[in-house]
Amino acid sequence: MTHPEELPQDAPLDPEALARVVRISLDEDLGPFPGRDVTTQATIPDDAQVAGVVAAREGCVLAGIDAVGETMRQVASRLGLPSPEVALEAADGDRLAAGAVIARLSGPGHVVLIAERTLLNIMSRASGVATHTRRWVDALSGTGARVLDTRKTTPGLRELEKYAVRMGGGVNKRMGLYDCAMVKDNHIVAAGSVAGAIARIRAAYPEVPIQVEVETAAQAAEAIGAGARFLMIDNMPPAGMAALVASVRAGENGPGGTGKVWLEATGGLTLANVRDVAATGVDFMSVGALTHSSPIVDLGLDLG
Missing domain, CATH: 3.20.20.70 (Aldolase class I)
Incomplete structure (x- = not known):
């Protein structure tokens, strides 16, 4: 019998588990499905396009980067809008310096701004655990x-x-x-x-x-x-x-x-x-x- 500690430690993040976390987080943030962001949807035109970056504001070990694309996809699906383009510039497990760009994205402003806090919450939590763990390692x-x-x-x-x-x-x-x-x-x-x-x-x-x-x-x-x-x-x-x-x-x-x-x-x-x-x-x-x-x-x- 193999103990869990003896197993390979290279398993990827379960996409279904991530999708579930994103879905629950969006439900909390947006209210009853499909939800709404009363500030963004009132102040920004439906057809507005934006571009931006997700970046580290302090040194860290990155984890949870797939939350960027998954959150954008789920928000776009709720709103019936195209999913923003996401270009990743880092990978989970990377040691990042403050200011490092993690991802570049462009697309509908409503999707990007509504997805922002959810994807950051998930990545910030995961990266905090990874960074703390690395100190012990x-x-x-x-x-x-x-x-x-x-x-x-x-x-x-x-x-x-x-x-x-x-x-x-x-x-x-x-x-x-x-x-x-x-x-x-x-x-x-x-x-x-x-x-x-x-x-x-x-x-x-x-x-x-x-x-x-x-x-x-x-x-x-x-x-x-x-x-x-x-x-x-x-x-x-x-x-x-x-x-x-x-x-x-x-x-x-x-x-x-x-x-x-x-x-x-x-x-x-x-x-x-x-x-x-x-x-x-x-x-x-x-x-x-x-x-x-x-x-x-x-x-x-x-x-x-």
Whole structure:
């Protein structure tokens, strides 16, 4: 069974997920379908044509660029107008300097101005996550450890935000509750033991990978003995974590060895201590802040 962290991290943004986010965002902005922009539609002639650029107003890692074309297409369809021409000058994952042009566009003024805030909201959020993730990736450079996201995402934006993590160089952990079993303290209490929880999951969902959160060396030994090959070490000081990692690694090889056990540090991680934690020998670090605390990036659409 392959754990989500072992999968390739090059999947593109799901176009259906993006289309859904754009549609919901436009409904919020424009009111009942097809919606209206009372300012733009009152002050600008129906046949007005405009040209402009989408640009970065601060340095960032770009993510969500497909929102430009998708938002323009949906707005044009609502209004019964031609979709503006969009020429992309950057790609998701690019590091951009302040002032860098992301896209050039031209077409009906009503479409461009009505689409403006929605496409900027989506790209600013995604680029903020990608930029924050890249800081962690850079901080871990050369250590061998990789940064993971979590399920602490904005409701309705999980696909977008986890894509942005990939564009920042990070790794997606499970997408939801359906694709990987994660045994935590409450599950252990309910099942009676770590081994009991693992046994029940294997009986019910034999095809699903299992990960176990541990707080002590005894829990780690029990989990490995029950067949777990992915442990999340929760809120353990670096010295204790290093000892646990060394113990697990010592048991991986040789006759009767466990084979590879993936180890993840979780809880209490900051950019200030990330290299100390990486030095313990863990494979991954999960950081909820990648998605729940990333500030947006300042992007703008300027006509000219």
